[in-house]
Amino acid sequence: MNHAIEFEALAKRYGTLAALDGVSACVPRGQVIGLLGHNGAGKSTLIKLILGLIAPSGGRLAVLGQSPWRAHALRRRIGYLPESATFYASLSGRELLDYLARLKQAPRGQAQALLDRVGLAHAADRRIGTYSKGMRQRLGLAQALLGSPELVLLDEPTTGLDPQATRELYRIVGELRADGRCVLVSSHLLAELEPHIDGALILRQGQLLAAGSLDALSEQAALPAQVLLRPREYAMPELIARLETGGLSAQPRADGRLELQVPRASKLRMLRELLADPAVVDLDVREPTLAQLYDWLGAGDRSTAEVAA
Amino acid sequence: MNPILTVAGKEFRDDFRNRWTVALTILFALLALGIAWFGSAASGKVGFTSFDATLASLTTLGAFVIPLIGLLIAYDAIVGERDDGTLLLMLSYPLARGQLVAGKFLGHCGALAAATLAGFGLAVAIMQLMQPPAQTLQAWLHIGRFILSASLLGACFVGLACLISVQTVDKSRAAGLALIGWLISVVLFDLALLALLVVSGGNPVERAVYPYLLLFNPVDVFRLVNLTALGDGAGNDLLTGMTAHHTYSPLLLYLVMLAWATAPFAWAMLAFRRKEV
Numbered sequence: 001m002n003h004a005i006e007f008e009a010l011a012k013r014y015g016t017l018a019a020l021d022g023v024s025a026c027v028p029r030g031q032v033i034g035l036l037g038h039n040g041a042g043k044s045t046l047i048k049l050i051l052g053l054i055a056p057s058g059g060r061l062a063v064l065g066q067s068p069w070r071a072h073a074l075r076r077r078i079g080y081l082p083e084s085a086t087f088y089a090s091l092s093g094r095e096l097l098d099y100l101a102r103l104k105q106a107p108r109g110q111a112q113a114l115l116d117r118v119g120l121a122h123a124a125d126r127r128i129g130t131y132s133k134g135m136r137q138r139l140g141l142a143q144a145l146l147g148s149p150e151l152v153l154l155d156e157p158t159t160g161l162d163p164q165a166t167r168e169l170y171r172i173v174g175e176l177r178a179d180g181r182c183v184l185v186s187s188h189l190l191a192e193l194e195p196h197i198d199g200a201l202i203l204r205q206g207q208l209l210a211a212g213s214l215d216a217l218s219e220q221a222a223l224p225a226q227v228l229l230r231p232r233e234y235a236m237p238e239l240i241a242r243l244e245t246g247g248l249s250a251q252p253r254a255d256g257r258l259e260l261q262v263p264r265a266s267k268l269r270m271l272r273e274l275l276a277d278p279a280v281v282d283l284d285v286r287e288p289t290l291a292q293l294y295d296w297l298g299a300g301d302r303s304t305a306e307v308a309a
Numbered sequence: 310m311n312p313i314l315t316v317a318g319k320e321f322r323d324d325f326r327n328r329w330t331v332a333l334t335i336l337f338a339l340l341a342l343g344i345a346w347f348g349s350a351a352s353g354k355v356g357f358t359s360f361d362a363t364l365a366s367l368t369t370l371g372a373f374v375i376p377l378i379g380l381l382i383a384y385d386a387i388v389g390e391r392d393d394g395t396l397l398l399m400l401s402y403p404l405a406r407g408q409l410v411a412g413k414f415l416g417h418c419g420a421l422a423a424a425t426l427a428g429f430g431l432a433v434a435i436m437q438l439m440q441p442p443a444q445t446l447q448a449w450l451h452i453g454r455f456i457l458s459a460s461l462l463g464a465c466f467v468g469l470a471c472l473i474s475v476q477t478v479d480k481s482r483a484a485g486l487a488l489i490g491w492l493i494s495v496v497l498f499d500l501a502l503l504a505l506l507v508v509s510g511g512n513p514v515e516r517a518v519y520p521y522l523l524l525f526n527p528v529d530v531f532r533l534v535n536l537t538a539l540g541d542g543a544g545n546d547l548l549t550g551m552t553a554h555h556t557y558s559p560l561l562l563y564l565v566m567l568a569w570a571t572a573p574f575a576w577a578m579l580a581f582r583r584k585e586v
Binding site: 014048051053054070072073074075076078080082084085086087088090099100102103104105143 | 312315316319323326327393394395397398400401402403404405585586
């Protein structure tokens with residue numbers, strides 16, 4: 001069993017509204033996968049289905065090898081951090097983790113280890129009501145790791161975290177991956193998420209726009225690389241003309257550099273030529289980002305027009 | 310540990326933490342002592358009279374107060390978690406929805422029963438110390454019956470509160486419904502029966518039915534359990550009028566209370582299973 005999550009023609013309808021409309025994909029174990037899409041794309045519905053909190057209207061879903069609907073024991077193997085997690089304000093961090101650890105039948109003492117791991121040991125005995133948003137979010141991560149789950153679902157985990165805490169969170173996510181666990185991260189912050197994920201599931205209006213590794217998705221999209229050139233002084237017009245002859249349109253930027261969109265297929269050849277060009281002083285290559293891929297797929301497009309996928 | 314007991318333990322401790330249990334213990338003790346000392350003030354006499362007279366007054370008062378407390382302590386059991394955003398987290402843990410409701414029900418019932426036992430027990434202990442009366446076994450049985458039936462009455466309304474909490478979408482609606490439930494069971498139900506009694510004028514067939522109508526309200530069953538045991542309906546007009554020619558089996562009364570304590574709660578468990586989250 002290589003997949004943590006498998007679904008086929010999975011659908012969830014609320015009356016006439018199709019929150020998920022026949023989506024199929026697999027999420028491998030030992031990987032960090034981004035779950036992307038705008039509000040209403042079906043991310044929360046998919047997470048609730050994976051947790052077995054709602055029943056699918058159609059299709060097949062297997063989580064860690066079994067159907068999750070009302071499979072309470074399965075949830076011992078899943079960790080979940082809800083979006084903008086709130087907890088019982090009158091409990092202390094330690095009391096909350098002890099309570100949840102009992103519910104999950106996690107080993108005794110794990111609560112303290114997790115408080116240390118997320119950097120909350122100093123505030124463990126303070127009431128959660130006095131925690132900052134970032135501290136609550138870290139407590140949320142700690143409870144999601146109770147019982148050493150095989151599958152961890154993180155819904156907007158970095159909301160309210162400062163950059164240092166965000167790095168800490170993704171460090172822990174990296175450790176989970178190294179440990180062979182599967183992490184599904186839902187987030188709007190694509191640039192922040194990109195370096196930490198192996199692949200993505202991209203949803204729009206209940207449809208799966210794309211699923212796979214970031215490399216495969218970039219390959220499929222064939223988005224051009226962006227090349228920024230700094231020309232030698234007075235050589236700019238000459239360089240633009242030369243590039244246009246070669247079929248590339250160069251846009252001058254306010255910072256004095258030229259911006260080129262270089263097709264994936266001819267990227268290496270173009271770079272060699274540019275490096276050999278005496279009019280070029282400096283050169284900077286930017287690969288297409290997750291955000292560009294997301295836009296290209298039309299995931300951010302709220303219109304009902306079909307995307308050119 | 311069983312998840313029901315884990316949840317129940319947390320709710321029980323929360324009621325302690327929120328001072329519910331202590332406040333109720335003090336309230337019950339003060340009510341009992343107040344009634345014991347000033348219960349016969351109308352006849353110009355202040356001071357302890359008898360346990361039975363005190364229990365009769367306490368039953369009347371308890372029939373008003375305990376349902377309200379049962380509803381207040383648990384009306385937000387589920388809807389409160391929904392409002393506060395903790396429900397989804399709880400449901401992502403390995404426990405069935407019915408187990409969550411059951412744990413909350415048991416925890417609040419336990420807190421209420423503990424306060425009942427501690428409050429009234431404290432009052433009895435103080436009465437014993439201040440003015441040791443010659444206690445008969447009978448009087449102790451009446452006290453025990455009162456505490457047991459008061460705890461069961463509390464459980465009936467904690468169950469009803471759980472049902473309201475499962476079926477409503479926000480806390481304010483749940484609070485409103487809880488108050489309506491209290492008004493119906495404590496005031497309106499008895500008023501309707503009294504009206505029926507007066508209008509029908511003692512038709513023999515109807516008189517055979519009345520004693521059973523009282524079983525449809527746990528508050529009346531609570532009164533029946535205690536007042537009929539103390540004899541002569543203990544001055545309650547409705548009970549005297551309705552049950553003049555009827556004797557209840559104590560076992561039946563306890564079974565009815567038990568049914569009232571479990572039915573709304575069981576309904577809440579089933580209803581919660583079908584709720585969308």
